[in-house]
Amino acid sequence: MIFAAILAGGIGSRMGGTDTPKQFLTLGNKPVIIHTIEKFVINEKIDKIIVLTPKNFINHTNHLIEEYILYKDDIIVIEGGRTRNDTLMNGIDYINEYYGIDEDSIILTHDSVRPFVTHRIIEDNIDAAKKYGACDTVIPATDTIVESINGKTIESIPVRDYYYQGQTPQSFNIKKLFNLINSLTEEESNILTDACKIFALKDEDVYLVEGELTNIKITYPYDLKLANTILEDIHD
Helix, strand or coil: EEEEEEHHHHHHHHCCCCCCHHCEEEEEEEEEHHHHHHHHHHHCCCCEEEEEEEHHHHHHHHHHHHHHHHCCCCEEEECCCCCCHHHHHHHHHHHHHHHHCCCCEEEEECCCCCCCCHHHHHHHHHHHHHHCEEEEEEECCCCCCCCCCCCCCCEECHHHCCCCEEEEEEEEEEEHHHHHHHCCHHHHHHHCHHHHHHHHHHHCCCCEEEECCCCCCCCCCCHHHHHHHHHHHCCC
């Protein structure tokens, strides 16, 4: 089976000026999270979509799905976790409990606040996860990368040609991901920022999938303004 996990467990503390998590803010004429879910609903290869939200937003998310999405039978809303990786693990545990984890099933993990993911990116993730077992959506870094350990002075300026900016989806063979997560030490678990780092820590290859400049993550108020501009351009 092919699963999509929409990671909506965050509270959006960096958005500022609102108590509503950023994934539930309005973009155009509907919530950000609905735009995102719709991109996966229309892909016929995806069997189940698991949306992971804060516990107190589960009912709200279900109501939004009921209101905006026509084909919703394959969408499940469950509680996310304290961290991004806890949220991901909740999704994997749900899959394991209700569907089982076999050798061939894959999972696409996607930020709920990246509403402009394209059909091509999703298709490329499915193909790469099937073929390689793990992939990350990236775009080449356009700005100079500066390393500073102390936050005050420059340690080094790496060659930009070798660096990429990570997006999502990040997609995996579920069994391989599950086994690697369970092999992590406590120290390794504490330094994780995303699922691809699990593979990097264990010296496992992660294939690169080409992203898009418009596949932005809505984190700050400016991002929401930019997203509305992108949406207007799409509709024109």
